[in-house]
Amino acid sequence: MLRAPPAASFPEYPASWYLFCRSHELRGRPVSREMLGRRIAAFRTADGRAVVIDARCYHLGADLGHGQVVGDAIQCPFHQWEYGPDGRCTRIPVTDRIPPAARQTVYPVVERHGYIFFFNLPQALFPIPFFAGVDPNSLIAGGPFQTVLDCPWYMVGANAFDLQHFRAAHDRRLIGDPEVTSPHAFARRASACFRVAGDSFQDKITRLFAGNKVTMAITDWCGNMLFATATFSRTTSYGMVVTEPLSSGKVVVRVVVFVPRSSSRTGRLLRDSLGLLIKRYFIKKFLSSDAARLDGARYSPCGLIDWDKDLAEYFTWLAGLPRAVPNNSAIETSARPSNNDAHRYPPIESTASHV
Numbered sequence: 302m303l304r305a306p307p308a309a310s311f312p313e314y315p316a317s318w319y320l321f322c323r324s325h326e327l328r329g330r331p332v333s334r335e336m337l338g339r340r341i342a343a344f345r346t347a348d349g350r351a352v353v354i355d356a357r358c359y360h361l362g363a364d365l366g367h368g369q370v371v372g373d374a375i376q377c378p379f380h381q382w383e384y385g386p387d388g389r390c391t392r393i394p395v396t397d398r399i400p401p402a403a404r405q406t407v408y409p410v411v412e413r414h415g416y417i418f419f420f421n422l423p424q425a426l427f428p429i430p431f432f433a434g435v436d437p438n439s440l441i442a443g444g445p446f447q448t449v450l451d452c453p454w455y456m457v458g459a460n461a462f463d464l465q466h467f468r469a470a471h472d473r474r475l476i477g478d479p480e481v482t483s484p485h486a487f488a489r490r491a492s493a494c495f496r497v498a499g500d501s502f503q504d505k506i507t508r509l510f511a512g513n514k515v516t517m518a519i520t521d522w523c524g525n526m527l528f529a530t531a532t533f534s535r536t537t538s539y540g541m542v543v544t545e546p547l548s549s550g551k552v553v554v555r556v557v558v559f560v561p562r563s564s565s566r567t568g569r570l571l572r573d574s575l576g577l578l579i580k581r582y583f584i585k586k587f588l589s590s591d592a593a594r595l596d597g598a599r600y601s602p603c604g605l606i607d608w609d610k611d612l613a614e615y616f617t618w619l620a621g622l623p624r625a626v627p628n629n630s631a632i633e634t635s636a637r638p639s640n641n642d643a644h645r646y647p648p649i650e651s652t653a654s655h656v
Contacts, residue, residue, distance in 0.1 A: 303613040305602035311455050312624035317523035318429050320543045321417045331375055333366020337421055342366040346373040352386045353419040355406040414442035421625050427487050432528045440559040443577035447555040452598040454546035461491045461519040462615040481611050492518035503586050511536045524619045540584050558584050
């Protein structure tokens, strides 16, 4: 029987990058959401920079997302305390004496492809990733589609490392064995070649316009952010999956599809828009069967068999990653990859720029 960590080894919310909202949602007023076990707010400074901050005011816990932006600060709706982009209280209307402890936790933020991402610790453990070997500026993103699954968050990423699933799903015939690598201490990658063997309308169109073979590579960052690249003979598809664990034990799964950016304005208006529409349709149809299979799935380490070796290794890797502690002011460091492991992992292959 394979050795795999117990379910209690996985954090409720992994330390990683999360999708907060779309960029256009931060217009004029702040936005707040309940996520990752706390209330989080976002706003833009006077020069347009996005800030993500703990939403519960230090004073009496009012929701800063219901306040307003004043210059570079966010103002509490209850007593009008103001907090700057570094989280420090900069103004209390009734006094000039500001308590030194009056500050909010501020999270690392990257705005890219029309989305606001943040890391759920005061300092990011790694730069926000992207598709391996791809310049973020070379792709454009479509609108997201999402679903809520009744399964633990760590089951979503595990799907890419499940050999039995590879052989059984999607009307794809596996050619050879999948390859599993670790391109970074916080990432794990599975890649495999398939023959498109289904008789559905989508598969017939895929074979006609894309080809009958596809190489699929999925890079999983901390179990909640996955980058999937499907390379056919005549086209390549890009999909980003970002999960958000819910306190109920369910998980929100959001998918964003990317296509190469055209060099001309006409191409961006016509070809890119049409490409996103088509790729989004096919990827959504492709993933719908996975959603049905995962809904209701539960982790059972005692049930793993020899065929699940890659799956067990994935769960062991995931359980050993750092995690955010409940009060979000610190990180459990016992699981952090040690400096002695640094030589095993090359640098991150592509980091994000603000696009």
